[in-house]
Amino acid sequence: MPYEKVKQAAKISIGTKQTTKMIEQGLVGEVFVAKDADPRITMKIVNLCKKMGVLVTYVDSMKLLGKACGIEVGAAVAATVNE
Template sequence: MSYEKVKQAEKLSIGTKQATRSVELGKAKAVFIAKDTDLRLLNKITALCQRMDVEITYVDSMKLLGKACGIDVGAAMVAIVNE
């Protein structure tokens, strides 16, 4: 399951602002996006990831993505960040 990569990652940028910033700075290795994310945000981060050549993985829900990150709230997106 793709959630395992999130659980095993040493460094994460959790949330829309942090994940977007990591991609913009060229620090993101991969981005995980919840399928129930707001469409406007989804389109923006997808285009940015394609432009920056960052791998995208879609996951079922914000709730499950948040849980994989070890937080009690949902997360729209998460970036695995290079050290």
């Protein structure tokens, strides 16, 4: 279950700006994208992941992704960060 990976990760990155930065630095293990997020927001991240060879996993909703990240609001994008 993708949400379990987010919950169990020692370090996560939440949001497009933070996650983009981490991908560019080569620190991301896997990126999680909410299916109900605005594609104009998520497409850049998905394309960057393809370019950098990072695994993208789609999850059902922003609300559930936010909850898995331990935040009260929805999250369009989150990533597990390698130390």
